[in-house]
Structures are given as C-alpha cells and as structure tokens.
Amino acid sequence: MKAVVMAGGQGSRLRPLTCDRPKPMVPVLNQPIMAHIVRLLQQSGVGEIVTTLHPMPEQVADHFGRGETWGVTMHHLVEDRPMGTAGSVARARALLDGTVVIISGDALTDLDVAPVVEFHRRRGAAATLVLKAVEDPSEYGMVITAEDGRVLRFLEKPARGQVFSDQVNTGIYVLEADVLSRVPPDRPFDFSKDLFPLLLASGQPLYGYLTGAYWSDVGNPEQYRQAHLDALRGQVQLPAAAEWLGYEVEPGVWVGEQARVAPGARLAAPCVVGPGCDVEDGAEVGPFASLGPGCWVGRGASIRHSVLWKGCRVGPGAEVRGAVLADGVVIGRRARIFEGAVVGHGAHVGESAVVSTGVRLWPDKQVPPHRHVSRSVVWAGTVSRAVVGVRGVEGLPGVELTPEMAAGVAGAFASLLAAESTVAVADAGGRAARALAAAAAAGAASAGARVVWLGPAASPEVRALLAGGEDEGPGGMQLAGALYVDQDDGEAGEAPARLRMWDASGRDPAPERARAVDQAFRRDEWRRVGPEAMGPIGPYEGLRRRARERYVESVAKRVRELLLALDEAGRSADGADAEPPLVGVAGPSSPGRDLLVAALQACGMEPVAVPVPGGGRKGTPGVVAIARVSPSGERVELWEHDGRPVAESVVHALWALWPGGPVVALPVEASDVAETVARAWGRRVERISPYAGHPSDGAGLTAADGVATACLACALAARLGRIEHVLLDGRPAPSRLELAVPVAWNEIGQVMRRLAEQLGATAEPPVDGLKVRHPRGWALVRPDALQPLVRLQVEAATLDDARDLLEQYAAYVRTASSPAP
Numbered sequence: 038m039k040a041v042v043m044a045g046g047q048g049s050r051l052r053p054l055t056c057d058r059p060k061p062m063v064p065v066l067n068q069p070i071m072a073h074i075v076r077l078l079q080q081s082g083v084g085e086i087v088t089t090l091h092p093m094p095e096q097v098a099d100h101f102g103r104g105e106t107w108g109v110t111m112h113h114l115v116e117d118r119p120m121g122t123a124g125s126v127a128r129a130r131a132l133l134d135g136t137v138v139i140i141s142g143d144a145l146t147d148l149d150v151a152p153v154v155e156f157h158r159r160r161g162a163a164a165t166l167v168l169k170a171v172e173d174p175s176e177y178g179m180v181i182t183a184e185d186g187r188v189l190r191f192l193e194k195p196a197r198g199q200v201f202s203d204q205v206n207t208g209i210y211v212l213e214a215d216v217l218s219r220v221p222p223d224r225p226f227d228f229s230k231d232l233f234p235l236l237l238a239s240g241q242p243l244y245g246y247l248t249g250a251y252w253s254d255v256g257n258p259e260q261y262r263q264a265h266l267d268a269l270r271g272q273v274q275l276p277a278a279a280e281w282l283g284y285e286v287e288p289g290v291w292v293g294e295q296a297r298v299a300p301g302a303r304l305a306a307p308c309v310v311g312p313g314c315d316v317e318d319g320a321e322v323g324p325f326a327s328l329g330p331g332c333w334v335g336r337g338a339s340i341r342h343s344v345l346w347k348g349c350r351v352g353p354g355a356e357v358r359g360a361v362l363a364d365g366v367v368i369g370r371r372a373r374i375f376e377g378a379v380v381g382h383g384a385h386v387g388e389s390a391v392v393s394t395g396v397r398l399w400p401d402k403q404v405p406p407h408r409h410v411s412r413s414v415v416w417a418g419t420v421s422r423a424v425v426g427v428r429g430v431e432g433l434p435g436v437e438l439t440p441e442m443a444a445g446v447a448g449a450f451a452s453l454l455a456a457e458s459t460v461a462v463a464d465a466g467g468r469a470a471r472a473l474a475a476a477a478a479a480g481a482a483s484a485g486a487r488v489v490w491l492g493p494a495a496s497p498e499v500r501a502l503l504a505g506g507e508d509e510g511p512g513g514m515q516l517a518g519a520l521y522v523d524q525d526d527g528e529a530g531e532a533p534a535r536l537r538m539w540d541a542s543g544r545d546p547a548p549e550r551a552r553a554v555d556q557a558f559r560r561d562e563w564r565r566v567g568p569e570a571m572g573p574i575g576p577y578e579g580l581r582r583r584a585r586e587r588y589v590e591s592v593a594k595r596v597r598e599l600l601l602a603l604d605e606a607g608r609s610a611d612g613a614d615a616e617p618p619l620v621g622v623a624g625p626s627s628p629g630r631d632l633l634v635a636a637l638q639a640c641g642m643e644p645v646a647v648p649v650p651g652g653g654r655k656g657t658p659g660v661v662a663i664a665r666v667s668p669s670g671e672r673v674e675l676w677e678h679d680g681r682p683v684a685e686s687v688v689h690a691l692w693a694l695w696p697g698g699p700v701v702a703l704p705v706e707a708s709d710v711a712e713t714v715a716r717a718w719g720r721r722v723e724r725i726s727p728y729a730g731h732p733s734d735g736a737g738l739t740a741a742d743g744v745a746t747a748c749l750a751c752a753l754a755a756r757l758g759r760i761e762h763v764l765l766d767g768r769p770a771p772s773r774l775e776l777a778v779p780v781a782w783n784e785i786g787q788v789m790r791r792l793a794e795q796l797g798a799t800a801e802p803p804v805d806g807l808k809v810r811h812p813r814g815w816a817l818v819r820p821d822a823l824q825p826l827v828r829l830q831v832e833a834a835t836l837d838d839a840r841d842l843l844e845q846y847a848a849y850v851r852t853a854s855s856p857a858p
Contacts, residue, residue: 038136038138039086040085041137042086043122043125046091047060048092049560050256053379054258054379056400058096059094061074063261064329066275067281067311075109077148078138078140086112087129088101088114090113091125094113122228124226126220139212140208144253145253146250146273148209154211160186160242161242162242165211165244166233166245168207168245169248172203173785177205178191180204186246188243191206204790220232265327289307291309293311295313296311296314296316303322305324305341308325308326309327312330313330316328319336320334320336320339321339322340325342327345332345333349333350335350337354338356341358343362344360349364349366350368352367352388353371356372358373360375362374366380366386367385368386369388370389372387375393378394384398385404387403390408390409391409393409397560424558426548429537430536431535434473434533438535441476443473446477446536447476447478448558449555449563452563457485459517460481460519460520462489462521463491464521464523465496470524473536484564485570489516490574491577495628495632496671497745499519501584501591503518517541519539520538521536522535524668538551538554593636595696595745600752600756617643618643618751619642620642620643621645621662621676622645623646624665633748640748650680662675675746677759683760683761684773686832688746693711701715702722709832772838775831777821778827778851780854792849816830816843817829817830827850
C-alpha cells in the first residue's frame with residue numbers, strides 16, 4: 038500500500054517555533070511530528086511513502102532520507118510554488134496507483150489506517166474522509182454525513198453562526214488514485230475546497246469515516262503544548278515509543294541516554310528528560326514537562342507543564358510554567374516564564390526578568406535583567422484567541438477594548454490593503470468612541486495608510502461614501518475601506534464599544550477577511566513602516582460634507598419614488614402632503630440624530646424635538662410619527678403619532694418597501710411580514726447571512742440603517758396614516774420573542790449537530806443558524822458569535838404561541854447540550 042505525506046505546510050500559526058523549521062519537523066516528545074506519522078504508516082502496512090515538500094524541504098529530506106532506517110521506501114517531491122493540497126499530491130500521480138492513503142505530516146494522531154482502507158473498499162468509495170468530533174469546529178472544515186457514512190455537505194472554516202455540526206475533516210483521506218486526474222495541473226487546487234465538492238457534485242461516492250482515535254492538527258502553540266500533555270497522559274499512543282523515549286526509571290518518568298539527574302533533583306510524573314540532559318540538585322522537572330536533548334536545569338529551578346527543545350538552559354531558581362522554549366533558549370537565574378508564553382530559538386531572558394502569560398518572543402531576542410515583558414511591538418502579541426470578527430471587535434472601552442487594541446486591529450486591517458491605500462476613520466460621538474477612533478487612525482497610519490479623519494459621523498453616511506465608488510480621498514484617491522467606532526446606549530462604564538471594519542463598497546468583511554485581520558493582529562504580524570512612510574491623517578471637512586449630502590439626497594430620491602408609486606396605486610390618503618408634515622425626533626444629540634434630521638428635511642418633512650414616549654407620556658400632538666435612532670444611526674425605534682410603539686415586524690416590512698430591483702435581501706431573522714409586503718409589491722425576498730455582508734444600493738438601506746428606515750416610515754405615516762395598520766392591512770402584528778441559552782463553548786458544535794439531526798427534515802436550507810417552520814410560526818436557533826450562548830428567536834401569530842415555541846426550543850437546546858445517554 039502507498040501513502041502520500043503532505044509536508045508542505047507553512048506552520049505560520051506556530052510562529053515563532055516555525056521561523057527556522059517546517060512544521061512537520063516540530064518535535065513532540067523529542068521526535069518530529071512527521072516521524073510519528075511515518076512510523077504509524079509503516080505499522081499500518083504502508084510500504085512506500087511519497088512526501089510533498091515546500092518550505093525548507095531539505096530538513097525533511099535530510100532527516101528521512103530514502104526511508105531505509107524507517108522500514109519504508111520514500112520519495113520526496115519539492116513544490117516550486119504552493120499548489121494546494123490536492124495540487125501537490127497530484128504532482129505525484131506517476132508514483133501512485135490503486136488505493137492511496139493521504140495524510141498530513143504535521144498533525145498528531147494514532148489512527149490505524151488499515152480499518153479506514155477496509156471501510157473505503159467495502160463502500161466502493163472514490164474517496165473517504167476521516168472525520169473527528171471536536172469541541173470548536175469553527176477552525177476546521179465541517180462535514181455532514183448520512184447514516185451509512187456518505188458525505189452530504191461541506192462547509193470550510195465556518196463562522197460561529199454557521200456551525201451545524203461538530204464533525205470535522207482531519208485532512209486524512211483514502212482515495213483511488215484515478216480521482217487525481219480531475220486536478221488541474223496549472224493552478225492551486227485543494228481537497229476540501231475544490232476536489233471533494235467537485236466529486237460530490239458529479240455524483241462520485243464520497244464517504245466519511247468517523248474515528249475515535251486521537252487527532253490534533255497542532256495548529257497553534259496552545260494545541261502544541263496540549264499535544265504533549267495528551268502524549269504524557271497516554272491519550273495518544275505514539276508508535277515504537279520504547280525505541281526512542283528512553284528508560285522509564287519509575288512509572289511515568291522517562292530519562293534518555295547519557296542524561297544526568299542529580300540525587301537531590303526531583304522528577305515528577307509524567308515527564309520526559311531527553312538524552313544528554315543535566316538536572317542539578319534541588320531542581321524540579323514535572324509534572325507534564327518534556328526536556329529536549331542536552332538541556333541544563335540549574336539548582337532550584339522548576340519546570341512544570343512545559344516543553345523545552347534541544348539545548349535550553351534554565352538558570353538557578355528560575356520558573357517555567359506552561360511555556361514552550363525552542364532550541365537554545367537561555368533563561369536567567371530567578372527569571373519567570375508564565376503560561377502560554379512561547380520563546381523562539383536563541384532568545385535570552387535575563388536574570389529576574391518576567392515573561393507574562395501569552396507573550397511570544399521571536400528568535401534571538403534579548404530580555405534585559407529585571408525587565409517585565411507583558412507586551413511589545415517587537416514580539417508577537419498576547420491575545421490567545423480570536424477577537425476580531427465580521428462585526429469587528431467589541432468590549433468595554435478602556436477595559437476590554439483599549440486604545441492599544443484599537444491601534445493594533447486598525448494596523449492589521451490596513452496591512453491587508455495595498456501600500457498607501459486611503460482609509461476613512463469616523464466615530465459615533467462620545468469621548469470613548471473618539472479616543473478609540475483616534476487610536477485606530479494612528480494604527481492605520483503606522484501601517485502606511487493615508488487616513489481621512491471624518492470625526493463624528495453616522496454609520497449610514499460613511500457606508501454610502503464608500504459605496505459611491507468615486508475618487509473621494511485626498512488627492513482624488515479612492516477610499517479602500519473605513520474604520521468606525523460606535524458605542525451602545527447605556528450607563529457610563531457599562532456600554533460596550535465596537536471597532537467596525539468596512540471594505541471599499543461599505544460592507545462588513547467576509548469571514549475569511551475578518552479571520553486574516555484577526556490572525557495578523559494576534560500574531561502581531563501587521564505591517565509597520567518607518568517615519569517617512571507613515572500615512573498622513575487629515576480632517577477633510579469637504580469630504581464629510583459631501584458624504585452627508587450624497588446620503589440624504591439618495592434617501593430623499595428613494596422616498597419620492599415610493600410615494601409616487603403609492604400615488605399611482607391610488608393608495609394616498611385625502612389631503613396628504615397639504616403642508617410639510619411634522620415628525621417627532623427623540624433622543625439626545627448625536628451623529629445619528631443629526632443625520633436623521635437632515636434626511637427628514639431632504640424628504641420634505643419638518644423634524645421637531647420631542648420626548649421619548651413611555652412612562653405615562655403619550656404621543657406629541659401634530660406629529661405624524663416619532664423616531665429615535667442610535668448614535669451610530671444603525672438602530673431605530675418608531676412610534677405612531679399617539680405614542681404607541683411600532684412592532685419590530687413592521688420595521689422589517691419597511692425594508693421590503695424600499696425602492697429597488699425585483700429582489701430584496703433581508704436577514705434570516707426578518708419577520709415574515711416583510712415577505713408578505715414584498716410579494717404585494719411584486720418583489721421577492723432573499724434571505725442572507727450577516728456573514729455575507731450587507732447589501733448596499735448607494736443609499737445604504739440595510740438592516741443596519743435606522744435613518745433611512747425612519748425616513749421611510751415617517752413618509753408613509755404622513756401619506757397613509759398609521760404605519761402599522763396600513764402595512765398589515767389591519768391585522769395584528771405577529772409576536773416575536775428571544776432567549777439566550779448558556780452553552781459551553783466546547784458544546785456548541787455538538788448542540789447544533791444534535792438539533793440538525795433532530796430537526797433537519799423540517800428545517801429550511803441553512804443560511805445562518807437553523808430555522809424551522811411550524812404551522813404556528815417559526816423558530817431560529819444559532820450560536821452567538823462572541824459569547825458562549827445559543828440564541829433563540831421565534832415568531833408566531835399570538836403571544837401564547839410564541840411563548841410555547843420559545844419554551845419548546847429552549848428545551849431542545851438544553852437537552853442537546855446534555856451528555857448523551
């Protein structure tokens with residue numbers, strides 16, 4: 038049997054550990070990861086192995102040679118340029134025939150591939166994917182299979198709101214060699230993104246083999262250290278361990294050849310002391326520690342839950358806790374290295390210095406004695422999990438979302454644009470939003486971007502400026518994107534702020550773009566330019582004025598089109614528009630409120646300040662309707678002239694009335710009332726995911742444009758009377774309820790998979806979450822993107838029906854999150 042070991046990965050998420058070696062050569066218990074894979078294949082009956090190599094290929098080829106000492110025959114193919122996973126394997130087509138095992142050389146597993154090959158042949162499959170249930174499937178490709186294992190659907194690296202299963206693609210495949218003939222020779226081609234969807238679409242038999250074997254893609258330093266802990270616990274059975282691990286001097290303690298352990302030293306199981314190590318009196322190694330060959334541990338030093346590579350030196354009295362040290366790292370006496378820290382090869386941490394949790398030191402860096410390193414522009418950042426999503430990054434200003442973070446995220450965003458691109462920066466008003474926007478402007482400029490400082494502005498007018506597509510930047514340069522900071526209403530110190538990112542068309546970034554910004558920020562790998570190349574930051578008042586003019590003119594034009602259509606349909610009330618109608622505008626001054634006032638005036642209405650209805654206050658005499666928008670202008674509340682609130686479902690219906698083409702794009706959670714209204718006007722609703730970006734039509738009316746929604750509602754109220762009665766033809770608005778059910782992060786994939794299995798036959802095609810229709814209404818279940826919650830939204834004709842649906846689905850989620858019987 039033949040196998041292909043894909044060993045061409047960059048290992049960029051493991052940096053600085055992979056700065057000087059390819060990821061397959063990163064050691065696990067002092068053996069390269071790929072060595073464990075080669076031994077595993079040899080024990081499973083594979084006699085011939087082809088490797089595909091790209092970065093630093095000589096390290097792999099020199100280590101394994103022709104395979105003589107490994108009991109196999111090996112061929113090494115070097116890619117001159119990345120061709121994707123399937124593209125690289127297809128280059129070995131001349132060496133392959135029959136059934137072939139494909140496996141990554143940089144993942145850790147103890148899978149016996151022989152049963153997988155047997156399963157593959159028994160099913161008559163063209164390709165079989167080895168699947169594994171994981172806690173967080175958002176970093177992998179998800180796969181849905183039928184009961185017999187046949188593959189039904191793929192989704193590559195989903196956003197959290199798109200998770201529908203916890204079964205992921207491990208990158209281990211068994212396939213018939215002839216399927217590689219479908220791989221084009223002249224362009225990059227992946228198994229999961231290209232070849233398998235192609236085979237599935239053409240009706241080829243694709244199967245998934247769900248394994249209970251250990252598997253980890255060792256994608257980042259945390260997973261790398263966890264792989265060591267798992268190996269030391271015996272959770273992964275590494276092949277032929279007795280041949281290379283050393284002598285087990287006591288249960289769970291292995292010591293390599295020519296290692297010296299002083300009588301006064303303490304080794305706590307489980308731990309590995311590599312060959313040639315020297316452990317002094319009073320030193321403590323373990324539990325869960327692995328020392329590479331030739332390490333020295335000074336008197337009184339302590340190493341726990343850590344991985345040390347070859348030739349590290351840990352000085353007397355030093356402490357290493359939950360860290361990874363690459364080759365040749367020197368830790369000075371009484372220095373302390375804390376959990377999650379990663380130190381690149383040749384780095385030197387001085388006496389009594391402290392490296393804080395999560396800090397990464399790049400190779401050969403020097404930490405002076407007594408220095409406390411918690412964050413640096415030279416060494417990679419301290420954030421250990423994804424913080425940037427399609428809606429940007431959010432948190433309490435100054436606590437969770439700091440100016441330093443805003444600058445870093447903005448720098449990462451600008452780094453993904455072409456050099457000297459022009460970026461607009463604006464905020465929704467308020468001191469916190471202004472400070473964060475200023476930090477974002479500085480971060481973008483430090484990455485070489487030319488910054489257009491718009492200052493306080495509403496979100497819709499900034500989006501419209503971008504969507505206009507004209508050369509609006511300084512010197513006539515076209516805007517490449519925008520950064521925007523807004524803050525929720527609420528008590529001071531409790532209202533979160535958001536740093537948003539928009540592309541050149543005014544849309545939120547696609548998930549893969551947001552992920553790229555997040556990775557650049559977390560790795561601290563965003564572009565930093567010298568003093569002469571830093572971009573200018575200019576106020577450009579004329580541009581801000583043109584942005585507002587463009588936006589309000591567009592809104593007014595669309596409102597006039599709608600009113601004309603109403604006139605032609607004979608649906609205007611008698612005496613409508615005899616004089617400019619009064620519209621109540623509630624809420625304090627803000628960019629959103631100011632934009633609403635300007636837009637209402639452009640639409641021929643007269644805005645007047647009124648108090649917010651409620652608390653015993655009725656409507657304001659003389660006004661046709663009352664509106665309040667958020668400081669950013671994205672969120673809106675509406676009241677009828679008598680102070681009665683307009684139902685959320687009616688607000689959704691307003692989106693369907695906005696003049697445009699035959700198709701109106703609405704969020705998946707929008708009310709069915711919107712579809713009813715759209716059909717009445719000869720339009721069709723297309724449900725979209727927020728991760729696909731918001732549609733933009735120049736005016737920017739979307740689910741995130743409260744100003745345009747308010748203008749449309751008030752114009753309809755002036756022309757036709759009560760908004761709600763006219764839009765619903767006198768029928769009561771449906772009832773809508775929401776609930777957030779706490780679910781642990783590591784259970785969300787399981788919950789969504791179980792719900793899909795239970796409700797899949799009645800669910801709508803997935804767009805965003807799981808939406809199920811009932812005779813009484815519908816329910817939407819989807820994970821929260823930022824918190825360990827599953828959010829439920831229901832809509833039904835009556836409040837009682839809505840409550841019943843909400844209780845029913847809350848019970849489904851709680852049951853699905855419980856351990857299987």
